[in-house]
Amino acid sequence: MVSDPIDRLLDAAESGKSIIKNRDILHFTYIPDTIQHRTVEQEQVTQSLLPILKHSRPSNLLVYGKPGTGKTLVVKKVLSKIQERVRKSNFPIKLVYSNSKEETTLYGLLVSFGRQLGLGEEKLPPTGLAISEVFKRILNKIDDEKLNAIFVIDEIDYLAELVSKTGKDILYQLTRANERLTQGSLALVGISNDLTFKEKLDPRVISSLGEEEIVFTNYDVEQIKKILEERIKDAFIPNSVEEPALNLCAALAGGEHGDARRAIDLIRVAGELAERQQSDKVTKEHVREASQKIEENKEETSLKSYPLHEKLVILAIMKAAGSSTGEIYSSYKALCKTVGRDELTQRRITQMLSEIELSGIITGRLVHQGIHGRTKKYKLTITPEMVKKTFKDDLTLQDII
């Protein structure tokens, strides 16, 4: 009897040889207790939002911390607790959360706020209005319903960037909104990964936005280890994660930025790998493998998500490794010709190259060649096979790979 490979895997999965008993726990945001190592910060955040309980407007608040330090979770937890208490006292506060990285435009961010305040499509169309008009409608809504709104703006550094790029001073207007409100109030909670982002802001905004500031320090390796241990206790069957594996996991994530999110991802993937290999323990090797796999996945997804011209540029670099912008550009032009697409200007391609460089798929090095001018030499950081593998599904590219 020949066993079908699909059946074999399904049988194995069903036979209960899994060492992860609750997968959900292995996601960063799952248990509120992820942030139990953040008691000081929890207190600080609560302190500064306390005025809400006394029915007055709290100070604006800025929260800093590197990714995976639990800052968003803390803010959300505190606010939801406050909201719960306030609900009983029938003092209407309205919590509004938005992430400026997900809402890629100023307009989108404001609309997302408006939606959460209960403005429907007819009051707040998804496009077409002037930003100042959207703003006015939001303020009117707050005033009309005598709301005490709290806007939580996650990754506010992105918003600051948008503001400086477009010249529309949304942040300034938001901080001054209370002067225009007669019935309601508006408080801001900004969350940022970047401690230096304030430099980009208008000083007037800084003074009112930064009324209170709280910094989340990075987790150290010991703390990450504790966090992992707690998760492992609940998510894995007992004794299925070897001590060295745990240590390595904490070291890898702690060494980077003290990123608990990454640590938890790592142990989850390692656990899944171990299961797939029918191993009953998660070993150091699994963690190493997981770390590598996460890297590769990142590369693959970012490669796949590039639009056509970016892909052509990457292929051009691949065909002429270690070459200068000029060479890449002519190689790119040739590729455009073979696939029958109009080529973009060199200026645009230089820009693309720096964009791709940011993602880490290629690296560039500025070289001065005396009379031969200066140029930037690029090369791939991933293997050409990887590129070929991910691009081979793309019909337009099939001929040139």
Place this chain on the structure above:
DNA sequence: ATTCCACAGGAAACAGTGGTCC
């Protein structure tokens, strides 16, 4: 000491899309 290369990369303008408002 000057010149001059081969670009880097900033700023602004533009075209096109998809929408509102009156």
Place this chain on the structure above:
DNA sequence: GGACCACTGTTTCCTGTGGAAT
């Protein structure tokens, strides 16, 4: 149906640059 708006991806124009060659 024309004026206006936001936004994206691009083009156009531009200034700046370190060191080999002269």
